[in-house]
Each structure stands twice: as structure tokens, then as C-alpha cells.
Amino acid sequence: MAINFITAGESHGRSLVGIIENIPAGLTVDAERINAELKRRMLGLGRGARMQIEDDRVEILSGVRARKSTGSPIALAVNNADHQNWINAVSWDGDANNRPLTAARPGHADLCGAIKFGFTDARNVSERASARNTAMTVALGAVAKAYFETLGIGISSHTVAIGIVKASPVKHTESVNELADADKVRCLDRSASAKMVDEIRLAALSGDTLGGVSEIIVTGVKSGIGSFTSVYKRLDGIIMAAVGSVPSVKAVEIGDGIECAKLYGSAVHDEMFPDGEGRIKRNTNRAGGLEGGMTNGEPIVVRAYFKPIPTLKNGLDSVDIKTGKAVKAADERADVCIVPSGGVICEAAVALALATAVSDMLGGDTMAEVAERYGKKDSAV
Amino acid sequence: MAINFITAGESHGRSLVGIIENIPAGLTVDAERINAELKRRMLGLGRGARMQIEDDRVEILSGVRARKSTGSPIALAVNNADHQNWINAVSWDGDANNRPLTAARPGHADLCGAIKFGFTDARNVSERASARNTAMTVALGAVAKAYFETLGIGISSHTVAIGIVKASPVKHTESVNELADADKVRCLDRSASAKMVDEIRLAALSGDTLGGVSEIIVTGVKSGIGSFTSVYKRLDGIIMAAVGSVPSVKAVEIGDGIECAKLYGSAVHDEMFPDGEGRIKRNTNRAGGLEGGMTNGEPIVVRAYFKPIPTLKNGLDSVDIKTGKAVKAADERADVCIVPSGGVICEAAVALALATAVSDMLGGDTMAEVAERYGKKDSAV
């Protein structure tokens, strides 16, 4: 079976829980590595008060012994430090539903979720729809990243736009994450970064929120991951699903997809040349590393377009779910701009999706098998 | 089981074949309806010579008796009229692989597909990766559309950009397809349409190709289809996967996703107001009908960004798969611009993906059950 996963948990519930299956035996799974990724998820100016409360640390509940994966399902938990503060407020275990959330936030799952599940209180919805739950995606993604490290595949991200401020293009290198993580908004363009910081502060001052764009880059991939043979095996679709399912993402672009829709074919496709040593080289990567639904050996480049988060200090016009009367939308504690950490979450989403495609292709009960099999795969470049 | 499907077939093989499962009993499945959709797939200026050869007609091989679905898998076939012309050329049944394709087209599956499967001839790749195979997607999509018609859900599309020519916004109405299909490039803005036609002709003259943008609109959907409860159930991700897996699509946008990444939250989220009759109204639909990974009762609006197709009369610089020498890419017979029909294909892809989500939610062995259950679902608007 390909690597797959499942998550559970609520924003102020006991724990976030996740299980990832079919990780071959012999992978080093280290709690500190996972914790480091959890810390990266908290990066970025514009995060709310919750970031001060939580010092996320993973517990590895199964599937790992003496720091090595055993081939059995790996269960992870991240406890919510804030749970104790909420246990009575929200009456997790009681009989009543305290602290109802009825002033549905436009742009949030509140209203549709309540209708779907027949609630007049959207608390059950907001607890699960909360971006808090992406912590488990990041934890599981860290396991997938360790799998890829064995194969020489690296996954990183950086902020390319916040609001109307755009970063200038940067050369992709393996150290993208190192540079990005050192910046307040995870932007590689220092001058743009300063403007982004200003934008976020301005938005915060006016009780507003901001979106933007993150770019995720996968390096070290060989050709032929994914497939054109059936629609659901196309890696572009698989990646779009993964990134498009990250909360707040409303558009996903592979390579220069949006720009390319405006150009002639002769200006779009990445021409190929013999490199003189029996391989193929290209001078461009407008395709973002994917052709015909497969990797082509160039870095995979994906852009995630985030809307501003829907919880505003200055509540928007809304309707109370219970009474049907006009109200201002609820002001739950929230961030101003999640784009910097959004990239980190998308890295995890891409890692998990790519792990499915790669493990599909390679199979493998042990990491030694996986590494040997991947080593033998050919690549154009 | 939710509605699901599988396709098979090659561009010049005997037949395209598809099976769609878990269509409830009692749905009217009419070959003429399916054929009408197959005809729509051929629409649009910029299509190549193949369109003159094929007069696609579906054969319903199973799952339908006396025009009604029986609850059993529905198998469809579309024969390739061009097969006879190719049978020896490509030696489908022979022992040799005639007519090898070695001058890999940049932007196409040729090179990576050949590497993946160990071919020195990309013919096996190009035959399956061909857009010809979307005919089966459209045929199966027509069955999904019939399912939705029963529920009052309509799916349509129109061209919003070809190359640098953009259409002005249009009001979404149920008759989008009727208007679009009557236009040469399936564009609702007549003046933009004329410019698009010029652009395509210009590209054709210079042996080049053109991409563009299609908008797909789903009307009549109630709230709560899809879910925030697990990442893979989010309808935005599901739709992005489906549309992003249509050949040539390199970006997918829900609602005004790209624009919204630049704006403040207060300018993005669709505020809600009591409509005075116990329901909720909104004056905007920037979310494209999806909030928290679920439908919110507004029309679903999705935009597909198509790259120009990679087969150019003036072959791009490339490398021969077999010899490794520099060559001009192969000029297989192809279209100049597939955006007009691309919208039709995306309609089918969305229909099939949405059918999975809706059948998941409703279950149902018979269409009568499905219709009754959907009728009872609540909606915000």
C-alpha cells in the first residue's frame, strides 16, 4: 500500500492525533525533527495569541522503536495545552454545549458546517475546521520529509506575496528554508519583506486580515513520478488536491501556470538540449517540474494562493445561526496573516501527497529497498 | 460506494472505454445525450484535423436497460474511427513497433513517460497521454450530469481568456452553455470573442499554439456538500484535483482566489444578510461557492488555466529519446487552441468529482431515494 494518513482532533480538544501508514521499516523517526517542523509552523509575523500558549511537542505513540520505524502504523499525538482552559467552557465531557458560536463568520466553515450537521451552534464546526489542526498535518509531513531525505529529495517554501506586496524572483537553492525561516515573513527578498511587515501591521491596526502567496519547491526528484495513464494518478492533480485542501488556499498554480495561459506555446514549453554528457538539460522550468502529470527531473514548483483569514477583529456583517437575525460575525482569537506559516503547512501537504506517489512507484518494505530502487530509476536531467 | 469511474483507451486504439459505478437505479441514460456532449467537446475554433475524422458516438455496453440505469456498472465505449488508418502504422497487433516517436515534445508526456516505462519510443506514451482520451471523460461526465439534472444542479462553462485577450465578466445564468456553445470560442463577451478568433488565427499562421482560461459554473447546489472534517473530503481540493488533472491545465482557481490573495479580509469575505424570509442572502460570491471546503449554496465557480498545447507546427528544440541528439520536436497532428473545448472537458471532470461527493453524502440505491434525500437537505440561501 502506498503511504497514507488520517488525522483527527479539535482546536481545543485533548489532542491532535494522526496515523501514517506504510512507512517502510528502518526510517529514522525522531521526535525532535518533528518538533522542529511544528516550531516552523508557528513562524511568521501576524500570528495570534495562541502561538504563545502552545509549545507543540509530538508524542510518538506507535510504529517506532529505538528511533527507527518498524513498518507498522505510526501514530502521533500533539496535545493542546489550551485544552484545560477550555474544557469546561466548551463542555467537552459535560452534557451541555456551553459557549455556543452562532454569529457565523463569512468565509469560514461555520454556517455551512452547522447546516450540514444540523447544529445551531457552530462550535463543533469551528473546532475541527480550525487551522490549529494543521499542526498534525505538519507532524505527519515531517515523517514524510524524513522518508524523502533518504532519497535526496528536499521540500521547502517561501513567501512570494503578502497582500499587494510581491517578492522579486529568487534563485531556488537547497537552502531556501534556512533563508526563509530567518525572515519575519519567510520571504527571501529582504526589501519586499520589510514592506510585507508593514502591510501586516497596518492590517492588524485596522482589525483586518491579509492573504498572499507561498511557493513550495521540491528538489532532487527524478523523472516519472506520477502518471498520465489514469486521471487520478496525475501528480499535478494530486498536488493541487493536497495544497488546495490547506485551509484558506483558493488557487493553486504549477510552475508559471497563470502566466503561461497568456503566452504562445513557443514561449511556454521548456526546450530540451543535450548536455553533452548523455543527459538532457533545460534552461527554463516554466512547467514547474511537471509534464504530462509526471515529474520531469526539474524542481517541482507550486504556488498556493491564500485568502485573508475570515476571523476579523472588526466583525463582518453576518447572520446568527440560531435566531436568523443580523449580527456582526464572531471574533474568535485568530491570526492576522498566516501566509508565512501557510508555506510550511503546504510543504507538509506536498510531502504527504508526494510520498503516496513515490511509495506507489517504489513499493518497499524497508528503507534500504526504497533507496536502492529509487537509485536505479532513471532521470532525464 | 460513492460514484466512481475508470477509463482506458488510446488515441488511435480500437476504442476508448470507461466504466462508471454506483449510479443508482432508475436514472435515464440516453446515448443521444452523451453524444451531444461528445459533440460539444469538438466545439471551438482552433481544433485540428482529427475533429473532421471523428464523429464520436457512444456505445452503452452495460448497466442500462430500456434507457434506465439498473444500478450495475455502466460501461461506455467510443470507437476511434481513425483506428483503421493506424492499425498497421502503429502495429497495434503486430510484433514490431512501427512509426516510433522519438523526437520528444517539450511540455508533453513523451520524454518522462518513456523514461518511466523504459521505452525508447514514446508512441505508447503519446497514445495514452493524448487529449483524445478526454472524450471518455466527457462521455462519463454526461452520465454524472444526468444524475445532477435530477437534482436541479446544472454545470456549464465558458471561455474567459485566450492568450492575452480577456472577456469582460458576465452574469452567470442557467443558459451559459447555450450562449457559449453558439460562439466560435465559447466566449460570452462578443467583442472579446472576435479578438480571440483573431489571436487563434494568428497563432495558427505562425505555427504556434495558444492557451487561456475557462470558467466552470455549477448552479443549484445546496449547502454542505464536501466537508472540513478530513483533508481529503474538502470539495475545493477534490475539484482542484479533477480540473488540475485535465491535460494542459496548470492552475486552478476557486472563485476570485487569485485576486483575493491581494486584498484585505474585509474586502474578500462574502458578508451575509437575512433575506427577510428566513434565509440568508449574499451580495457577492468571491468565495466561488465554497467555504470551509463545503458548498455554501452559491454557485460553484472554478477557473482552469490552460497552457498552450505542446505540439507545435514549428517544432521546439528537443532531444531524440533514442539517440540523445538534438532534434526538432515531433509535429504530430494537433490543435492550435483547445480552451473552448477545454471548458467542456472541465465540466465533465467537475461533474464526476462532484458526483462522488454528493453520492457520498446521500447514498441511495435508486434515483427516487437520491432525489428525496437531496430535497430534504437544508441550504443557507
Next chain:
Amino acid sequence: MAINFITAGESHGRSLVGIIENIPAGLTVDAERINAELKRRMLGLGRGARMQIEDDRVEILSGVRARKSTGSPIALAVNNADHQNWINAVSWDGDANNRPLTAARPGHADLCGAIKFGFTDARNVSERASARNTAMTVALGAVAKAYFETLGIGISSHTVAIGIVKASPVKHTESVNELADADKVRCLDRSASAKMVDEIRLAALSGDTLGGVSEIIVTGVKSGIGSFTSVYKRLDGIIMAAVGSVPSVKAVEIGDGIECAKLYGSAVHDEMFPDGEGRIKRNTNRAGGLEGGMTNGEPIVVRAYFKPIPTLKNGLDSVDIKTGKAVKAADERADVCIVPSGGVICEAAVALALATAVSDMLGGDTMAEVAERYGKKDSAV
């Protein structure tokens, strides 16, 4: 999505963990109910020392608020009390693999698991392959049982054979579990029960183990669950997979399947008669409630054939995984006969499998919808 689940955990690891998805909102999920099932899993003479150590109690980590399911994934944990005793012995968190298991037990996963995953120590295998992990199956199954209780569907089991001692047939009633649980070996036939007890004691005395047969009965099912339309939708196959995946089960029988293979058709098929009130009655249920891969309205009757467990006090002849030398198989702490509790585990396995099929058919975001939809389904009987 249909109800589905995933489990993780090791026999002496921190916790057993499970996640069950797509339970509709509004189901009462009560820890005490789950604990009661966990207690039933410990029933039966012939259980080993572990039963004295563990007082299994479930922790509900997510998906439930104020005792009602929220529609989100439900995560459960059962902690291993014995973990602390083993944490150093097995070095879960250390760097070395202490207490290696190399004397592979014939009939156990030890040898093949070690070969599969490249281990020279089968500890990682025995920890996951341990029947201890069925505690999580039982916990998740208790949630599925609660779902079915809402629909008037009951699932029970009793012991029909231990070793060569067979119980006489009993009339199936709703109180099977009550009667069975009150018996030392969960057998309804008191005189057979006494002999079974003797058999188990005898086996224990000689350091041996015993298998037997459990019968699982599902009452209150309407017609038409499962389907003949695709092989993987046949409920008989689905149930056989579920029961056949319970450790130690080596054969699964639906109704009187084994006997029926010997008889003429006229003596096998359950004839149908009008009951005078517009329904159909049958005087026999040799089909075990399943015809054409579907329920037919009669109770589902399944028999699970358990081999004796493979850990014997008097170790069998074996080979050391590491040295390749002849050894006596390891004597890990274990039970003598698990048939009485095996039935309880099979109940859970059947509940989970049936929940998939039923939720497939009914869909439903809320339990109210599910109950209404099931209420409208027709039944032959």
C-alpha cells in the same frame, strides 16, 4: 464517505490508537459503553496473565463533544498499563533493541515478518502482530455498534466449539450476548460448556493450546445491504475479509456454508412463502442471511474457525532467526484458548465492516438522517 477506520499500536507500546471516520453527527458515544466492550474482550477461561495487568479504559481524544459525535473523526486511545514494565526491556525510546525475540514461533508472524522487514529480531513484529491490538478493534467496533443500535441492529456472538467439543444448536435470540457473557467460555449450551472448560484445563496442564469456533449473529438487518453489482461490494466477501483478518481465524463460513456444499440444492435454499400479511417468511436460514452478496432480511450468521494460538508453553521445534540454528520456539506470555473472546473481537470486526456497507447505502451527515433513511428501506421479511 463510508465509515472507515485505521488502527495503530503495539502490545507493550504507549497506547493503542484508532481513528474512525464518517460517523454522522449526533450519535451518543459513551466511554463507559466502549469500556464495557473492552471488558467483554477479556472474558473467557483460558486467558493469560496479561488480563490481570490490563484494565482497559478508552480515552476519547476527538470527534465527541458532550457525549455526542460531532461528525469529525473520532480518535480513541487505550493505554497499555504494561508499557512501563517494558519500556526499558524493549527499549522503545532507547538506541538499542533489547530483549530480542529470535526463536520464531511456528504459526506466528515472527519469522515471515522478520524476513519481510529485514529484522534479525522479531520483537517489532510480535509487538504489532500481537492479539493485544484487537483491543482497539473492539473499541472502534463499540462505536459502530452504537451506530447500529440506533437502527435496531444488534450484533452478538457465542462459542460453538472448543477443540473437539461442539455445542448443540441454540435458538438465536436478541439476548445471545447476555447469556454467552455469563458463561465461562461464552457457550450457550451448558453441558458442552462444562466439557469445554475441561478441555481448556487439560490443554493448559500439558502446556498446549486450543482453538475452536465462534458464531456471530446480526439481527434486525433489512434486505439489500451489500450488492451483487461489483465483486468488492458483496457483503459475504466483505464479512469474510473482516472476520478472516482477526488473528488466528483460518476459515470463515456464512450460514451453513460447509454443510451446504454436501447437499442437494433442494435441501439448501431457503424457500419463501407469503406470510399472509404482505411480507415473505422463510422457515430456514441456511444462507445465513445473505443471498447474492446482500442481506435478505434474516439474521446474518457467520462462523469463525480459530486455530489454537501459536505460543505454547512447550515450545515447538523452530529455528533461530539470527543464527539459523535449531531451537525451541519462544514462550512469550500468552493465553491457552482465545475462542470465547475471539467471538467478541469478531463482533467488532463484523460491526465495522457492516458499518461501511450500511453507511455507503445510506450516506447521511446526521444520525437523524441515517435513521430516517434506514426506516424507509424495504425488507422482504
Next chain:
Amino acid sequence: MAINFITAGESHGRSLVGIIENIPAGLTVDAERINAELKRRMLGLGRGARMQIEDDRVEILSGVRARKSTGSPIALAVNNADHQNWINAVSWDGDANNRPLTAARPGHADLCGAIKFGFTDARNVSERASARNTAMTVALGAVAKAYFETLGIGISSHTVAIGIVKASPVKHTESVNELADADKVRCLDRSASAKMVDEIRLAALSGDTLGGVSEIIVTGVKSGIGSFTSVYKRLDGIIMAAVGSVPSVKAVEIGDGIECAKLYGSAVHDEMFPDGEGRIKRNTNRAGGLEGGMTNGEPIVVRAYFKPIPTLKNGLDSVDIKTGKAVKAADERADVCIVPSGGVICEAAVALALATAVSDMLGGDTMAEVAERYGKKDSAV
């Protein structure tokens, strides 16, 4: 993705259709090989008149070029010669449902299927539930068998009982199928075979039907296929689902599962001994080649218990679906005993199920990769 498949078709519809996906590139797929398996499905005394009408021949519609798989989905069709005789009778394409089937056959899908799908005519049910559709399982299974032949894995079957006549045990050899196919009832024990023939003739004379038991044997399997790590990965459960979903199978046994439930552990488990050359040998295979849900290197042995088919010349007591009145069950044209060919169908079912498990473990885009990877897997024996 692991190898998977889907089928469609009706007993008297145009064609049976199947698609098998994820067959690696480079497998020889030969129509004559598939036809030979289709012919084997018709073997055996006791088959009905349909066998004279149909001379099943497969059409390969896609996924194969110049006799080699291309890596794309392989679509197969088997046309129903009898379709033309039925096209008006059953009005496939017309508006009316002629030739209704209302006298539901006990033991058949007729009644429950009609209730499920809301039909008052079970024709739609009987057409799909017909054993005729196993022809496509056999055709797809032949592709899976070709995949296994590359790996040195062989799948065969023979009849071990018909009615009360049991065959004496035979030594399993690679030539089981050759011997079995040469026998009238596919039985290796000549003297039992003669009695089985008598039994079938007797049943035919009295308008009755007969069941029996088939044994399926898989040779050449290495250790570690399947897994104990998650319930749905256990190969015993996977095989039971596959075999248990073959029409008429009501019990499935792995190895000596039923007998073993009666014995002491010391008499059940297959002891292991060093073979003196660094491998392990066993003198018994009571486990049927599966331990801990995995192959152990010994032949996989599975027994399928078939009930007598439910269509009897002397119709059983039944109820008319439409009128609710007592009737004799319909006498559709049918066989007397399908056990001999049932084994052939089970071979295909096992081949397809095992292909999923093996391709899972090995991955592989090409058969060369698959063969190399399998060659490196270790085995106990």
C-alpha cells in the same frame, strides 16, 4: 498504485467489459492465453446449455501494443454471442421491460436485489448477478496470471468434493491444472471423480443441483507478501474476500483451517527445521502458506465451499415479487454443478487479489523492475 480492476456487463447484454490498471509495462498479454483461460471456465460436467452457445473470445481494447502491456489501463471485452437472441426479448434498448422475472429464486439475488433497487422485475438483477459475469473475472485473472508467471508463481485448482463425494488428498505439484483439466470434474482422484460424475448425473435427473469444494494452490511464493501491520493488509483476509465473493461460495478455508480448530496447538503449527543449507524447511503445511497474514514461503492453499446453484429445474417454493403470491421459483437456463469451473474462477479471483498485494510490495513501472525486485526478496524456505 497497486494492480486493481473493475468489471461491468450483463449475462445477455452486449459485452462483458473489464479494466485492469497498473499492470507494469512490458508484460506479454496475449489474447490466446486469455482465451485458453476462458475455455477452462467452461470445463466440467454439469454445465448447462449456455456453454454450447458461447465460444468466449476476448477483445483487447487498450493498454497493449504489439503484444506487450504499455503501462496504461488494459480494457478487455468478451461479447455475448447470446445477446442477439435476447435483445428484443429483454428489450435492452427499447422502452419496455419485456420478459420480467418475478418468481424469485431462493438462494439467488433476485428478491433482495429487486427490493434494493426498487424493481418489480428481477431481470436487471439476474442479468448482473449471473455467474456468466465471472467470464470477465477469468479474463482479467489471466492477465494477473501472466504477471505471476514472470515471477515464477503459479496458480492452479482442483475439485476436492462434489456433494458427499470427497477426493483423497493429492500431492501438490506444478502440474495440478494439467491433470485436473483433463478430468471431467477437474478432480485428481480418479476413483472419486467417477463417483462425482454419477452424483452430478443423479442430481440432473432429479432436476436438482449440487455444490462441492475446490482447492486453489499458489506455488512459488516467497515469504512476506501481505502484512500483519493493518487488518486490511492481511493476505488471509484479502484472499477470503476474493474467493468469498465468487458467486455460490459460502465458506473459505486457509490450509487445514477447519480441522485445525479441533486440534491442540502442538498438532497444528508447522514446525521449522534448519535444512542444513541455511534455509528453513517444514514437513507440514497445515497453515496453507499463510502465517500472521503473510505468505511463509510454502504454497498457499485455499478451499472454497460452493453451495448448489439456486436455479433448479424443479422450482422451489417461492413468492412472486410483483403479486406477493406463492409460486414456484423461475427456471432460468442454468447448470447443475459449477464446482469444476468454480475452481477456475477462484484461481482468477486469487490471482487478482494476490496481484494487488504483490504489486503493493514491489511497485514497479516495468516488468523488468518487478522481476528484479521480487528476485531480491528473501524467503524462509
